[in-house]
Amino acid sequence: MVSDPLPFQFLGNYSDQCHDAIFVDVDYPPLVQKKVKVVTETEALMELVPDLKPTQSTVGLIADSQKYKILGCDLRDIPLLDKTIRSIADVDNTSLAFLFVAEVSVAYMEKDAANAVFQWAASLNDCMWS
Secondary structure, eight states: OOSOOHHHHHHHHOGGGGTTOOEEEEEOHHHHHHHHHHHHTOHHHHHHSTTOEEOSOSSEEEEEOSSEEEEEOOTTOHHHHHHHHHHHSOTTOTTOOEEEOOSSGGGGSOHHHHHHHHHHHHTSTTEEEO
16 A cells, blocks of 8 residues: 555546646655555555666655656655755756655654754745645
């Protein structure tokens, strides 16, 4: 089971609307290692991201495809999060929009750490939260 099925739901059900979208999944490194294993071993998911390849990294970019990227990062480490996001996207590009979906992660973080994540994300151009 993939803990966040949203990218796969969009890629499977709305692929035409996702042609310019890139889904970036960020979670703790041990969790994303499990996620990569599940995705790469699940034929239906791999059909949606057939070019997904695990990297040799244990922190940062863990798996990469054109449409879906998996990052292993503790969200409390804002400098690493920023560096990793910047390594895969031109965050200063004003034609880029960001939609952050924080289903559970920030709910379990200390208030100061969660606020730091929101503040960092809000510093990116055209940022929306869900």
